[in-house]
Amino acid sequence: MAANELAFFEQFPRLGPALALPSAGGDPAWLATQREHGLTRFGALGLPTRRLESWRYTPLKPLEDTRYRPVTAEDGMAPVDLVPSLLPNDYLPRLVFVNGRLRPELSRTERLPEGVHLESIGAALARDPDWVSRHLGALTADSDDKAFLHLNTAMMDCGFVFHVPRGVVVETPVEVVFVGGLTDGPVAYFPRNLVVIEEGAQAALIKYHVGQGVGPYLATAATEIQVADAAILRHTKVQAESIDATHLATVNVRVGRDATYDSFSLAIGGRLSRSEVSVRIEGEGGHVGLNGAYLMRGREHCDNTTRIDHCVPHTTAREVFKGVLDDEARAVFQGKIVVHKDAQKTDGFQLSKALLLSTGAEIDAKPELEIYADDVKCAHGATMGQLDAAALFYLRSRGIPEALARNMLVQSFLAEVLEEIKDPTIAAALLNKIVHWLPAQCFLADEWVTP
Amino acid sequence: MLEIHDLHVSVDGTEILKGINLVVNAGEVHAIMGPNGSGKSTLAHIIAGRDGYEVTGGRVVYKGEDLTALEPEDRAAKGVFLAFQYPVEIPGVANTTFLKEAINAQRRFNGKDELDAMAFMKMLRAKTKELGMSDDMLKRAVNVGFSGGEKKRNEVLQMAVLEPSLAVLDETDSGLDIDALKIVADGVNSLRRPDNAAIVITHYQRLLDHIVPDHVHVLAHGRIQRSGGKELALELEAKGYAQFAEEAA
Numbered sequence: 086m087a088a089n090e091l092a093f094f095e096q097f098p099r100l101g102p103a104l105a106l107p108s109a110g111g112d113p114a115w116l117a118t119q120r121e122h123g124l125t126r127f128g129a130l131g132l133p134t135r136r137l138e139s140w141r142y143t144p145l146k147p148l149e150d151t152r153y154r155p156v157t158a159e160d161g162m163a164p165v166d167l168v169p170s171l172l173p174n175d176y177l178p179r180l181v182f183v184n185g186r187l188r189p190e191l192s193r194t195e196r197l198p199e200g201v202h203l204e205s206i207g208a209a210l211a212r213d214p215d216w217v218s219r220h221l222g223a224l225t226a227d228s229d230d231k232a233f234l235h236l237n238t239a240m241m242d243c244g245f246v247f248h249v250p251r252g253v254v255v256e257t258p259v260e261v262v263f264v265g266g267l268t269d270g271p272v273a274y275f276p277r278n279l280v281v282i283e284e285g286a287q288a289a290l291i292k293y294h295v296g297q298g299v300g301p302y303l304a305t306a307a308t309e310i311q312v313a314d315a316a317i318l319r320h321t322k323v324q325a326e327s328i329d330a331t332h333l334a335t336v337n338v339r340v341g342r343d344a345t346y347d348s349f350s351l352a353i354g355g356r357l358s359r360s361e362v363s364v365r366i367e368g369e370g371g372h373v374g375l376n377g378a379y380l381m382r383g384r385e386h387c388d389n390t391t392r393i394d395h396c397v398p399h400t401t402a403r404e405v406f407k408g409v410l411d412d413e414a415r416a417v418f419q420g421k422i423v424v425h426k427d428a429q430k431t432d433g434f435q436l437s438k439a440l441l442l443s444t445g446a447e448i449d450a451k452p453e454l455e456i457y458a459d460d461v462k463c464a465h466g467a468t469m470g471q472l473d474a475a476a477l478f479y480l481r482s483r484g485i486p487e488a489l490a491r492n493m494l495v496q497s498f499l500a501e502v503l504e505e506i507k508d509p510t511i512a513a514a515l516l517n518k519i520v521h522w523l524p525a526q527c528f529l530a531d532e533w534v535t536p
Numbered sequence: 537m538l539e540i541h542d543l544h545v546s547v548d549g550t551e552i553l554k555g556i557n558l559v560v561n562a563g564e565v566h567a568i569m570g571p572n573g574s575g576k577s578t579l580a581h582i583i584a585g586r587d588g589y590e591v592t593g594g595r596v597v598y599k600g601e602d603l604t605a606l607e608p609e610d611r612a613a614k615g616v617f618l619a620f621q622y623p624v625e626i627p628g629v630a631n632t633t634f635l636k637e638a639i640n641a642q643r644r645f646n647g648k649d650e651l652d653a654m655a656f657m658k659m660l661r662a663k664t665k666e667l668g669m670s671d672d673m674l675k676r677a678v679n680v681g682f683s684g685g686e687k688k689r690n691e692v693l694q695m696a697v698l699e700p701s702l703a704v705l706d707e708t709d710s711g712l713d714i715d716a717l718k719i720v721a722d723g724v725n726s727l728r729r730p731d732n733a734a735i736v737i738t739h740y741q742r743l744l745d746h747i748v749p750d751h752v753h754v755l756a757h758g759r760i761q762r763s764g765g766k767e768l769a770l771e772l773e774a775k776g777y778a779q780f781a782e783e784a785a
Contacts, residue, residue, distance in 0.1 A: 474587065479624040482584050483638035483694060484612035484645065493629055493637070500628020500677075 161186025296327025342368025
């Protein structure tokens with residue numbers, strides 16, 4: 086590892102620890118090879134700087150100012166009073182990771198349908214190493230320029246596998262909870278996740294990242310998601326990291342014929358976060374929903390960098406991101422849509438809207454279209470603005486105090502993007518998170534208009 | 537109820553109102569008529585408390601209190617209501633939620649208990665029925681996708697729910713066809729009581745066929761040029777506002 090590039094890692098070994106349980110005899114040779122390759126590529130690429138076009142708006146300064154150490158077994162045992170859940174009233178199958186370590190006693194997977202696997206990547210490696218070797222790194226070919234993906238490959242030390250076999254419909258969502266914080270000094274961990282929804286299968290996955298207490302930690306995650314022909318995956322991510330946390334995520338998705346990948350990402354906390362999502366629609370009739378909302382305050386920085394590749398004819402994608410920025414918070418939205426040659430009848434839509442609540446807040450939005458086919462429909466737009474003075478006066482003129490009126494207008498602003506969510510239970514749960522983010526809680530989620 | 541003394545108001549350094557005097561007593565309906573740009577909407581906004589106006593002289597006294605020192609929400613809680621010329625659309629907020637938040641904010645301000653969901657809905661249903669409106673309008677987001685007439689009816693519904701002492705109706709007739717106009721006017725008339733008052737701002741006389749005023753004032757060039765009874769409105773309808781252009785010149 087290039088030592089000068091990684092001043093922020095203290096006492097780190099060259100490569101991550103074995104993922105496989107000791108009883109399985111440690112990691113297989115192919116995994117060691119992958120790690121070495123990741124390390125070589127990361128060494129060659131180095132830590133991204135703002136001279137790189139795709140990192141122009143996201144400085145890694147908060148990372149450089151902190152020295153992290155690897156997590157220990159003790160970090161994994163940090164107390165969790167109540168396991169956070171997006172749907173706390175539902176008894177969802179779930180995995181709980183605390184500082185990157187699986188907590189089996191907090192997890193529960195017994196209610197999953199036959200053949201469905203929700204387990205740690207180490208457990209999957211022990212149970213079926215061939216399956217893991219077929220899927221690990223299978224979807225990252227177009228991401229060879231992503232330094233943090235390679236870093237994750239070299240260092241991966243935890244993560245989960247969610248595998249739904251052919252034709253199986255998982256009725257309830259499954260939840261994977263990552264709790265960070267409450268460690269003795271800054272720690273770093275590297276989750277590697279594999280999600281495979283086989284042909285005709287259907288599932289909903291919630292990834293819930295929560296920070297406890299204060300103090301920095303660094304999560305560098307990589308997730309590969311395969312949605313095979315005629316399969317459906319509804320993917321919800323909530324990022325509620327603590328105010329000193331850094332969250333760097335790389336997600337690679339492949340969508341098959343007549344398949345749907347429908348995702349929503351809500352970011353409501355984290356000193357520095359970057360979510361780099363790359364989706365390839367490789368089968369005709371494939372559909373992608375890539376939506377999200379972010380609410381940031383203080384000096385938080387939130388970066389959503391996305392790419393959707395329409396590789397074949399007759400595919401559709403909708404992408405709506407809306408953000409609310411207060412204080413000196415900053416956000417980045419970079420959305421690239423690539424329509425490949427011959428990908429005729431592509432229907433793409435992209436919208437980025439930001440609401441700036443203070444003069445110190447900033448958004449950098451960069452939509453990019455690359456279209457190599459001639460019979461396509463691609464609309465995109467990016468706007469930013471402040472609260473509408475006329476609307477604020479309208480509410481106040483009815484007796485609604487200014488602070489409450491502002492909250493109502495923030496929720497009003499976000500209502501449009503919440504309409505993208507198909508499951509009303511999840512939409513209500515996310516609205517609830519948004520309400521809790523606002524300066525004062527004022528509303529019950531169910532009183533709001535839902536589509 | 538409302539006393540305006542020698543009110544001067546500027547916007548960006550330009551004087552819009554140049555010494556308005558007006559006294560509105562409980563139980564009265566006053567009409568303020570005038571050509572476009574005469575300062576009618578400015579007067580409405582000053583009473584309701586919109587930003588962007590500078591009071592350079594005079595006073596606005598409501599129930600013995602200087603109104604211009606109050607925040608808009610406090611004025612509302614004390615019984616001032618403005619029916620907007622252009623009601624604002626608020627996507628994602630149900631009309632019901634909006635009304636409930638508004639009435640409960642006012643009740644909190646006035647030291648009353650908030651209405652719970654059931655009591656509120658019961659009251660709201662009674663009001664909509666009284667005004668001949670459909671419940672459908674309650675479920676939709678505030679003014680979103682409403683026709684011009686529906687938006688104005690929604691203003692009247694808010695007025696009915698909030699029961700103001702002083703209602704200012706800013707060009708409530710604009711953009712309405714005659715049927716919608718009549719529905720809105722009926723709504724306003726049904727809310728008339730001896731202990732409340734209204735100021736009806738309009739360009740045209742036709743609204744005053746339906747909401748019959750006790751007093752009519754002609755506002756032009758930032759001043760009230762003439763005051764009279766309801767017959768003044770008819771005279772204006774016949775002669776237009778040209779005479780005031782000459783008087784002012």
